[in-house]
Amino acid sequence: MVDRKRSRRASFLEDTDPDDLILAQRTKTPRRTVEHSAAPLVLRSESSPSKSLTSIAESFGQKTSAILSRMGLVLRVGGRSKRRAHQVQLDGDSSPPLMREVSEPSSKLLSSENGSYPAGDTGEIGQAGPSTRSRTRSRSPKPMTPSTSSTPAQKSQPLPSSSLYPILPSSTVSHDALSPSLNSNQVDSRSSPGISPDDPFGDASDPSARSLSPGSQSQPQSTSGGDAHEPPFESSGSPPEDLEDGTEDQPIDLADTDDEAEEDSHDAAEASTEPMGPISLTPEAGPSTRMRRPPPARPDLLGQSVQRKYDWLTSTDSQSGIQASSRATGSSQPLSPSQKSGVRSSRSRRKGQRDRQGTFKRYLKSFARNQHKAGIFDGNTKRAFYRLVHKPEPRDETQGRVLEWRFQRDSKLFSTSKEEKDAYTDLLLKNNLKTVEDITQKPIEPTFSPGRSRRIANRAQLDAAQRRNPAIDEILESFQKQRLEDEQAIQKRLRPRVPTQMAPGRLETVNSHWKNPAFKVEHLNAEVRSASLQRLKDRQWLDDEIINYYGSLIQARSDRSPKSDEKAALPNIHFFNSFFYQKLSEQGYAASRLKRWTKKFDLFSKDLVIFPINQGNMHWTAGAINFQKKRLEYFDSLSQYPGQGEPVFENLFQYLQEEHKDKKGTDFDDSDWKKVFNIQNNGSDCGVFSSQTLELLSRGKDLSKPEEFDFTCEHMPYLRRLMVWEIAEGKLEPRWPKEG
Amino acid sequence: MSDNGSAPPADTKPKAEGGDNTLNIKITSSNHDEVFFKIKKTTKLTKLKSAYADRVGSDINAIRLMFDGERIQDGDTAESLGLEEGDAIDVVLEQVGGC
Numbered sequence: 001m002v003d004r005k006r007s008r009r010a011s012f013l014e015d016t017d018p019d020d021l022i023l024a025q026r027t028k029t030p031r032r033t034v035e036h037s038a039a040p041l042v043l044r045s046e047s048s049p050s051k052s053l054t055s056i057a058e059s060f061g062q063k064t065s066a067i068l069s070r071m072g073l074v075l076r077v078g079g080r081s082k083r084r085a086h087q088v089q090l091d092g093d094s095s096p097p098l099m100r101e102v103s104e105p106s107s108k109l110l111s112s113e114n115g116s117y118p119a120g121d122t123g124e125i126g127q128a129g130p131s132t133r134s135r136t137r138s139r140s141p142k143p144m145t146p147s148t149s150s151t152p153a154q155k156s157q158p159l160p161s162s163s164l165y166p167i168l169p170s171s172t173v174s175h176d177a178l179s180p181s182l183n184s185n186q187v188d189s190r191s192s193p194g195i196s197p198d199d200p201f202g203d204a205s206d207p208s209a210r211s212l213s214p215g216s217q218s219q220p221q222s223t224s225g226g227d228a229h230e231p232p233f234e235s236s237g238s239p240p241e242d243l244e245d246g247t248e249d250q251p252i253d254l255a256d257t258d259d260e261a262e263e264d265s266h267d268a269a270e271a272s273t274e275p276m277g278p279i280s281l282t283p284e285a286g287p288s289t290r291m292r293r294p295p296p297a298r299p300d301l302l303g304q305s306v307q308r309k310y311d312w313l314t315s316t317d318s319q320s321g322i323q324a325s326s327r328a329t330g331s332s333q334p335l336s337p338s339q340k341s342g343v344r345s346s347r348s349r350r351k352g353q354r355d356r357q358g359t360f361k362r363y364l365k366s367f368a369r370n371q372h373k374a375g376i377f378d379g380n381t382k383r384a385f386y387r388l389v390h391k392p393e394p395r396d397e398t399q400g401r402v403l404e405w406r407f408q409r410d411s412k413l414f415s416t417s418k419e420e421k422d423a424y425t426d427l428l429l430k431n432n433l434k435t436v437e438d439i440t441q442k443p444i445e446p447t448f449s450p451g452r453s454r455r456i457a458n459r460a461q462l463d464a465a466q467r468r469n470p471a472i473d474e475i476l477e478s479f480q481k482q483r484l485e486d487e488q489a490i491q492k493r494l495r496p497r498v499p500t501q502m503a504p505g506r507l508e509t510v511n512s513h514w515k516n517p518a519f520k521v522e523h524l525n526a527e528v529r530s531a532s533l534q535r536l537k538d539r540q541w542l543d544d545e546i547i548n549y550y551g552s553l554i555q556a557r558s559d560r561s562p563k564s565d566e567k568a569a570l571p572n573i574h575f576f577n578s579f580f581y582q583k584l585s586e587q588g589y590a591a592s593r594l595k596r597w598t599k600k601f602d603l604f605s606k607d608l609v610i611f612p613i614n615q616g617n618m619h620w621t622a623g624a625i626n627f628q629k630k631r632l633e634y635f636d637s638l639s640q641y642p643g644q645g646e647p648v649f650e651n652l653f654q655y656l657q658e659e660h661k662d663k664k665g666t667d668f669d670d671s672d673w674k675k676v677f678n679i680q681n682n683g684s685d686c687g688v689f690s691s692q693t694l695e696l697l698s699r700g701k702d703l704s705k706p707e708e709f710d711f712t713c714e715h716m717p718y719l720r721r722l723m724v725w726e727i728a729e730g731k732l733e734p735r736w737p738k739e740g
Numbered sequence: 741m742s743d744n745g746s747a748p749p750a751d752t753k754p755k756a757e758g759g760d761n762t763l764n765i766k767i768t769s770s771n772h773d774e775v776f777f778k779i780k781k782t783t784k785l786t787k788l789k790s791a792y793a794d795r796v797g798s799d800i801n802a803i804r805l806m807f808d809g810e811r812i813q814d815g816d817t818a819e820s821l822g823l824e825e826g827d828a829i830d831v832v833l834e835q836v837g838g839c
Contacts, residue, residue: 525810531801541838544804548811579806579832586770593828597809614835687838 498715498736502722510724523730524552526577533727535687536720542620542687544578547612549727550691551575554610554698557732571628571700574603576611581623585651589658603659610694613648620690623648624697625656631674635703637689645677676704685716692719695732710736763818767792767805767829774828779818785829786814792831806830 502510513519514537519530526549535542554575561570576597583592603609609625613634624633632652634645653670660668692711693703701708711719726732766776767788775795779788785805789812793800805812807821807829823829 522813525813527811527813535836535838539838541836544835547835576809577806577811578835579804579830580809582832582835583770583830587772591772592830594809599808614837616837617835618837620837685838 498711498718500714500718502718502725506725507721509728510721513724513728519728521549521727521730523549524556526552528727533724536724536727538717538720539685542691544612544614546723546727547620547687547691548577550723551577551610551612551694553726553730553732554695558698570698571607572605573608573610573698574601574606575694575698576609578612578614578620580611581613581648581651584655585647589655589662594655595659595662598659598663602663604664608697608700610697612690612694620687621648622690622693622697623652624694625652626676629674629702630672631676631704633676633678633697633703635678635690635693637686645675649675678703678706678709685713685720688716688719688723691723695735699735763823763825763827765818765823765825765827765829767831769796769831770833781819781823782817784814785812785816785818785821788829789814798833802834804832804834806832 513533517530519528519533521528526545528545528549532543532545534540535546552575555573558570558573563569580594580597584594586592589595604627607626607628609627611623613621613623615621619636619638621634621636623635626633632649634648636644653673656668656670660666693709696703696708696710703709722733761780761782762778763781764776764778765788766774768774775792777788777791779785789803789805790800792805793803796803807823807827810821812821812829
């Protein structure tokens, strides 16, 4: 629905409901004020465009979506669904100047200049509004065809179109060629009838126009000039419409034939409607031939513009036309005169030019004034302005063209470049037609944007760093230290640390044991002699005697632990000596007669079975079968990789299976058994490590958590001496005495 | 002692004589080598150990005798351990490790 052509001044979207009226939206200039008498719609310029749009929409009682983007305006009014909403889009050509006006103080000046227009317009518009609507509805299919149903007012339509231009005052000069087509396109004429010719400018111009082309215009109305105007428009832009309507002659014919009738009607309409109309009309009235003559007399712009206008016209519906007209009435009037003049090209050119020049001069002056006030009126601009303002009257058509070209060129200084406009139009029309409401009222959805949050965080950090107060840092530091100390104290109480130094008295005893060649202790079925004891000196390898002896001590301690006291009770363990795993892994369960190892007790009644594992006569590790937690455990102080425990687990599962089959006669259910492998990298003393690991296990520690290992490398010298002490004493020391 | 160092042929004799006081036992190594001994029930097994070491030619301090998973200490006798006719005593070598 939306016209996508660049040169469109405005495009409209049809709405299902004709009542919905779309107003051209001018944000700031008072002349944008548009009232639709029938409808409650009132457009008023407001400080902020978005606001004004919203308010307008509200005034319509409709959901308005307005698109306001860089340089253009798209106003949507009253769609039930977005697609169906009325949409008025100001094309790239027209919108930039409009926007500039809006944004610049000059616009105000313009408005002041044209001020007469706006005021009159509003009132007029309001009046015209209803009439236009009705007409439009009736004609809805073809807004252009004023002649058929519409009275002169319809004919006057072209004029209303001109009204659109006023919206874009700055652009008017450059767009002149386009403007006529627009005028024709806009069904404004419908509205025009209602509209009264308030604009002083238009009036002023009208008389002159009449005088110029009196012959053509027969009608008494001052607007007769407008009639003259129409024919050219029709010829250029309206033909399709006319055809549709059927009532009206084809554009070309109309120019000739219609002149009078149309002009008459137009005159009336125009007179009432807009000042612009009259001006344009007057020149045209004279020669229909001129009308036929293609507007292209001027450079490309004219022809293109006309064509585009045509497209626009065809596409737009009556409603749209109406809307356009309403708009035009509201905002366009100031521009219209100049535009019309441009349209008339050949015949009325002089007049039109003069009129336009007058308007434009006024505009320029005001603009210059504004610029000067704003202090942005530099030399180049000034010169250009001078040229524009003091543009000489063309002697003939040729010079007129030249002047026009220069005029346009200069005027471009004050409007955006064509590329820019085109680019903008494309941008606006192609996609991303987001309305202001879409943007502003869309609920903010929390989105995951790590980059953004990171940036925010970084900024916050920077801010904080800048604001940081050293005093606060100190305080925080002290707090941190305090907290650390507290934590340590708590930890000390909860989990006494392994001492690193042995009491001097005991140390002597240990040393004496080491020096005693006849040292020999027996415990249960284990014994340790001096030779083995020497292995507990620092960095010595341990042998099976010590390991097994120590294991027997662990076993004895667990056996001694009181079963009645739940808390003090140690797990019910069984300690296999270091040959258990050797036999299991080397000979297997049957060959090594491992079943006899457990003939005196029930292995499966134990909470825990622990055993040291000698790896290749070089390395001590610790294994455990935890019946309580249903898991196999393997602890290696040097293991390089977790998979190292796999063979151990395999063997142990095998053992459990066979043992269970042998003792219980059934298969062992290992389905929910887990494997625990943990590493304690203390680099040496694996024998000590293994012994102590077994000791920890015997106390029911869950060594799947690394933090449960309460000893590290630094404790090894102490632990070695402690083991000497314990071996000599034949019992384990309590772990660990609380410090202090 | 006379009990020590009996060779495989000794096996046959003990069986005959095996009545009250003596036992025929074997010592099996992890290599499945078996050495048979005829011992008195009251003989300290230290003698058995040294005899085995002599026989095998190993350091007596480097071997341990085990019966049913329990280390046989110097003071133990066949009686104290509850050894029976034909029981096997495991012999294992010393284990060291420390890396």
